[in-house]
Amino acid sequence: MAYSLVWFKRDLRLHDHAALHAASQRGPVLCLFVIEPSLWAQPDAAHQHYAFLLETLRELARDLKALGGRLHVRTGEVTEVLAQLHTLAPFEHLYSHEETGNAATFERDKAVARWCRAQAVTWQELAQFGVVRRLSDRNHWLRHWQAHTTAPQLPCPEPGALAFWPSPWPTQAVPSAHALGLDAWDPPQRQRGGRSIGQAVLDDFLNQRCRQYRGGISSPLSAPTACSRLSPYLALGALSLREVVQATQHKMLQLKEQQAYAAKGLEAFLSRLHWHCHFIQKLESEPELEWRNLHRGYDGLREHDVNPAHFAALTDGRTGWPMVDACVAMLRETGWLNFRMRALLVSVASYPLWLHWREVGQWLARQFLDYEPGIHWSQMQMQAGTTGINTTRVYNPVKQAQDHDPTAVFVRRWCPALRRVPDSWVLEPWRMPESVQLACGVTVRADAPAGAPDAWPLPLVALDSATRRAKDRLHSLRQQPEVRAAKAAIVDKHGSRKERDGRPPSPRRRLPPTPASTQLSLGFD
Ligand SMILES: Cc1cc2nc3c(=O)[nH]c(=O)nc-3n(C[C@H](O)[C@H](O)[C@H](O)COP(=O)(O)OP(=O)(O)OC[C@H]3O[C@@H](n4cnc5c(N)ncnc54)[C@H](O)[C@@H]3O)c2cc1C
Structure with missing residues (x-):
């Protein structure tokens, strides 16, 4: 009997995991995550991404262990890791999600596809967002998004439900961020990784903070609690997009009658989950937009x-x-x-x-x-x-x-020098007369260093x-x-579409909720 390899990428959960589900239908599975030095050397990679990833992987490994399995974390280029594994324990089927990544992951995926063809390994990639590979017509995109997000979630496997292939490898230590060449800075107040934290953030948002969404998301003062703060958990797939969409729709139906204001906020939030995929679809359909002008x-x-x-x-x-x-x-x-x-x-x-x-x-x-x-x-x-x-x-x-930030609470919180500047000048300190600069102890000059308490640039x-x-x-x-x-062709390929004959859906017809699919207006933002 052979096994199927499940390659975890940016889908770090067991719940609603299409690749794991499909692989497990065939028999035993081996779960792999690869730390790829060439990706961590890219100019868009940062220490905080790596730290958040490790936090999320730790929880995934714990969840797999609870099911009697193991997450194999290896360091190396993916094709090399696959080749080593294939030599130690041959496999015929590889499963992963469809990744819409940067140019480096795109090239890596092409190399993996070549390797699979050469080894007669079938590689099945499954969608994890409402993003369509080889989309032929943008006019039908919304239907794809709706089909994806309304499909039933695949539950996390019960203990004993998955068969795991015995480990062919000893455990390997993960490299430090420094060893991968990453900058030392890791923002001290960043969000922490892991599915359970992501679930708690979702829960807190839907049950408490969503009341602030409307009217609260534009100011940097209120936004940290008014916004959902789900983005890093969606980006690494600790939460599935579908579970967030469906939990939101469920909550909206509960709130509809009694708390219309909060329900409206969730409607706007839902439209952002639609934009999430709308924007990723652009890169999926035109990978070059990472490095050259769309127009x-x-x-x-x-x-x-x-x-x-x-x-x-x-x-x-x-x-x-x-x-x-x-x-x-x-x-x-x-x-x-x-x-x-x-x-x-x-x-x-x-x-x-x-x-x-x-x-x-x-x-x-x-x-x-x-x-x-x-x-x-x-x-x-x-x-x-x-x-x-x-x-x-x-x-x-x-x-x-x-x-x-009319009362300058935000700018004073983050810029020490501004704490000493009087209200009248704090949002435009360069207008401050010299006498006021002297009195408050802050000089405005071209060479003021960042963060200085007594000088402003x-x-x-x-x-x-x-x-x-x-x-x-x-x-x-x-x-x-x-x-x-040249504009028409870009609209045709990438523009958002209006629903139903170009008319925005009426509020009554919008329930059960579908996200606003009209042009990307920012609503009340
Ligand atoms: C220049 C620029 C770069 C951005 N880069 C990223 C990025 O790398 N990753 C990222 O997730 N978002 C990005 N955004 C979109 C947006 O700013 C963030 O999604 C949002 O601030 C994340 O906080 P939140 O989860 O609390 O948002 P919420 O308002 O609670 O939104 C919920 C989710 O909807 C999606 N979303 C929200 N706004 C947008 C939008 N305008 N376009 C597409 N999807 C959206 C995100 O997945 C977000 O997590 C970028 C926006 C700008 C202007």
Whole structure:
């Protein structure tokens, strides 16, 4: 008798695990996770991702042990690990989920497919999101998403239900983050990994915090508790998307009558779970969007204007705009920011600072604990204005501070110097008269170091004129006939679709809930 190999990737759970379920139908299974040094050497990989992964793997290993099995964690390139295993204990069937990853995992998967063909091993990849491989027509995508998310969940196997193949290997120690060449920084206040923590976060959100979702997700002050905070658990598959969607729909039906406000919040949350897959589908259908403009008419727009000083100031959190620098400081400490503040960072980077989305995106990928390539790169391009199909949103960092942190609680929490600056000047410290600077003990000067308690940096550029120049450059390109002409094909391939003859669904017809599938408006965000 042979066994089937289950290769865990970014699907680190036993519940609702299609690959494990399919493999177990054939007979015994061997469960494998591979720590791949070449992936951890990529510019989008960070220490925090590795630490969160190990925390999640530890729980997965414990859950498998409770079923009488074992998680084999090996370090090496996947094709080499597969070849070693195949020599020690031949297998004919490999199962995994369909991964929509970065260029490195895409190439790795192609190498695995070649290896499987050469060894006559069949490799079955199963969908774990509402993302469709080889999607032929975007018009039908929503139906796929609905079919995926409404299908019954596959329960976690009961003890004794799975047959495990005896281990061909002794246990291998996992490498340290340092040995993989990762930066030493691990945000001290980041979320911790593991399915049980993910489940607790979901539970807490659906039963308590969802009441704050509506109206609470835009301000960086309220967002940390108002948002679900499920993103890293979805990104590593500690929770299945389907279980989150179905738990939300269940809760919405409970709340519908008595607590309409909270139900509305969950409706908006559900629409984000739809966007989750909508954006990943873009990378699945066009992997090149990780490294080149979705709309090729924007090629050359920013590529030749590299400004290392602007980039360094942004990443150090010393642009001089309090809201931007506070967001960078929070991100460094927690590994998380809400959507609006992520969009603000990219907008400031892309317009007044005129930086290319690629470098900024690699830096942010390392900062975000929840880095999900499909969402990340699609959003980077959308916010930088290079998709050609989305309205250009340019966020003003001063206005965002006035709207979302009017009493400066957030900026003072993350920027020590601002604690000493009086209210009248705190959101625009560069306007502070010298006498006030002297009185409060904070000088505003170009060379102020990041995080200094007694100095604040001058803004890198004059915001209004730099933003105007950037918008003009983008818009003049957008007006060119060939750039306009190329837009239709992108809308056809990637644009979101309206439901039912182009009309948004009416609220009454929306129950039982389906996510808003109209164009990507931010609702009340
Ligand atoms: C430049 C930029 C980069 C981003 N990179 C990532 C990323 O790498 N990984 C990631 O998960 N999200 C990313 N987002 C989307 C969004 O900011 C995060 O999903 C959200 O802040 C995570 O917090 P949450 O789980 O509490 O969100 P909630 O508001 O509670 O949303 C629930 C879930 O819906 C999905 N979601 C929410 N907003 C979006 C959106 N705008 N687009 C697609 N899916 C969404 C996420 O899976 C999220 O976990 C990015 C946004 C921007 C502007």
